[in-house]
Amino acid sequence: MTIINISEFKPLPNANEPKMDHLTSKDYKDVYEPSEDSYLFIDSLQKDYDNIKTMNPFIMLEIGSGSGFVITFLAKMLGSSGKYFMSTDINPKAAIASSKTSTENNVHLDVVNTSFVSSIERLKGSIDILLFNPPYVPTPSEEVNEGGIVASWAGGINGREVIDKLLPQIPVCKINN
Numbered sequence: 645m646t647i648i649n650i651s652e653f654k655p656l657p658n659a660n661e662p663k664m665d666h667l668t669s670k671d672y673k674d675v676y677e678p679s680e681d682s683y684l685f686i687d688s689l690q691k692d693y694d695n696i697k698t699m700n701p702f703i704m705l706e707i708g709s710g711s712g713f714v715i716t717f718l719a720k721m722l723g724s725s726g727k728y729f730m731s732t733d734i735n736p737k738a739a740i741a742s743s744k745t746s747t748e749n750n751v752h753l754d755v756v757n758t759s760f761v762s763s764i765e766r767l768k769g770s771i772d773i774l775l776f777n778p779p780y781v782p783t784p785s786e787e788v789n790e791g792g793i794v795a796s797w798a799g800g801i802n803g804r805e806v807i808d809k810l811l812p813q814i815p816v817c818k819i820n821n
Contacts, residue, residue: 661686662716666748667741674737676710676796685777686717693721701772706731707760707810710796712742712753714775719751730754732761735795760810774814778807 664678689696701722706715709731719729729746731753733739739757746753756763779788779796780803787798788805799806 660720662713662720662745662749662751664711664713664745664748666744667711671711671737671741674793675735675741676738676793678711678713681777682713685714685775689714689718689721696722696773699772701727703728703767703770704730704773704775705761705764705767705771706775707733708738708776708778708796709733709742709755710735710738712745712755714777715742715753716745716749716751718773718775719746719753720749724752728754730756730764730767732756732758732764734759735792737792738796760813776807776810778810780804780807 667675667677704715704718704722704727706718709715710733712731715729715731719727729752731739731742733742733755734757736757739755742753743755746755758764761768778799780799781797782803783798783800785800785805787794788800790798
């Protein structure tokens with residue numbers, strides 16, 4: 645049996661989950677509701693806090709922000725002073741939800757209703773942290789382009805079509821190391 649000394653764990657500052665009670669079941673008919681994968685994502689960010697802090701990131705971008713849960717968590721964890729947080733989503737209702745989530749949590753977030761990194765050429769080459777929780781559910785290819793809530797989970801053939809569309813764009817972003 646292994647005994648773990650709780651005093652060995654250090655608390656992480658500003659690592660509270662974003663408040664999400666401003667969104668309702670009606671909103672979640674059109675916007676991806678934070679689920680197990682969202683919580684795993686923020687847990688990973690929290691566990692990597694020291695490395696992220698050491699990077700001293702300035703520009704953070706989440707592609708496909710949905711409700712804004714993940715990017716708002718990152719902003720709360722790092723603090724917004726001297727930092728720039730931005731998100732994109734192809735679903736206009738998700739873009740609005742992301743904006744509402746950031747406002748509800750007193751975080752400044754610029755939200756653009758666009759696909760991947762289209763329309764944000766000014767940031768290319770300046771992104772320090774890129775977040776993306778791609779749709780990964782295997783579906784027929786037609787569903788990938790359907791839009792709305794379907795865009796939040798439809799991954800296409802083998803669940804890879806959306807991520808395979810983004811990967812060639814990563815070098816264009818020239819994410820800072």
